[in-house]
Amino acid sequence: MARILSIDYGKKRTGLAVTDSLQIIAGGLATVSTSELFDYLTQYVSREAVERIVIGEPRQPNGQPSENMTRVQQFVNRWRKQRPDIPIEFYDERFTSVLAHQAMLDAGLKKKTRQDKALVDEISATIILEDYLRSRK
DSSP states (O other): OOOOEEEEEOOEEEEEEEEOOOOOOOOEEEEGGGGHHHHHHHHHHHHHHHEEEEEOOOOOOSBBBBBTHHHHHHHHHHHHHHOOTOOOOEEEOHHHHHHHHHHHTTTTTTTTHOOOOHHHHHHHHHHHHHHHHHHHO
């Protein structure tokens, strides 16, 4: 079985998470500069079998698209054009940053560590992927 990869797409940084090859466990993969994301993913999928990509769909609490939606859509369109062999689909990412901060608090991480935005992005990507996996069951 191939992995599922998730993306928490941000203007500057993007968090990534991936499942194990049996698609049971989600874990953080990396946080990369958004400007380097496409190249990073291209290299990653050349080394690892990836069945699909799940990307956080940025929405406001009222369900309307957030300001980041245009950038996310541009990335998705580029991916679909360049790599149609690996489907990419949207998944609601509302409140994942809040949940990531809460997870860091629950884990007892020190304040300085909790302020690491790259870690928050990676945890957010993991939460998106965990939610996606639960929704498929």
